[in-house]
Amino acid sequence: DTGVSQNPRHKITKRGQNVTFRCDPISEHNRLYWYRQTLGQGPEFLTYFQNEAQLEKSRLLSDRFSAERPKGSFSTLEIQRTEQGDSAMYLCASSLDAGRWKLFFGSGTQLSVL
């Protein structure tokens, strides 16, 4: 196993287009998290899944954002009608459990909305 994988690494899109990112967590990890990071800032929590259930969503996750983890394995994050303010690094992380286990991060998807 090579860790948490995110695709694509970079995405350039025009304002108004829809984009979808994929995250493949470490295979036995039941918890999966999405974060967003803008330049010079720490990551901000977007949402998390325990297996296939989406258990928490941030206020940052507007109606244009949706995340799924249909079979409790990989997850997708879709942004509809992208805006320039959506430009950021989108990070995925996974862990085996909440309290006692480290988070493992993917390399992120850098989104640029023109």
Add this chain to the structure above:
Amino acid sequence: KNEVEQSPQNLTAQEGEFITINCSYSVGISALHWLQQHPGGGIVSLFMLSSGKKKHGRLIATINIQEKHSSLHITASHPRDSAVYICAVRNFGNEKLTFGTGTRLTIIP
């Protein structure tokens, strides 16, 4: 909401120096993470701790729960330690992490 502050924001030091990065938070937590982020975005978890002290190689992390403060120390610093170091806290009964803005460390050979 937990406010997480790190200091300093930027730190430049000579190779071999002892490095200390500080993290303070405002609300009691269940765990604190120290993370390392290299250019290009990859984040590596260095430590997760809820009390006391942990050591891994040249890295040492300490936490004082009463004072709501944690420190990350690097002994015998090396240019490959150059990165952004981020502190993140997990609140009780909450899954999300609240992150600090990071400390950019540059070690000069």
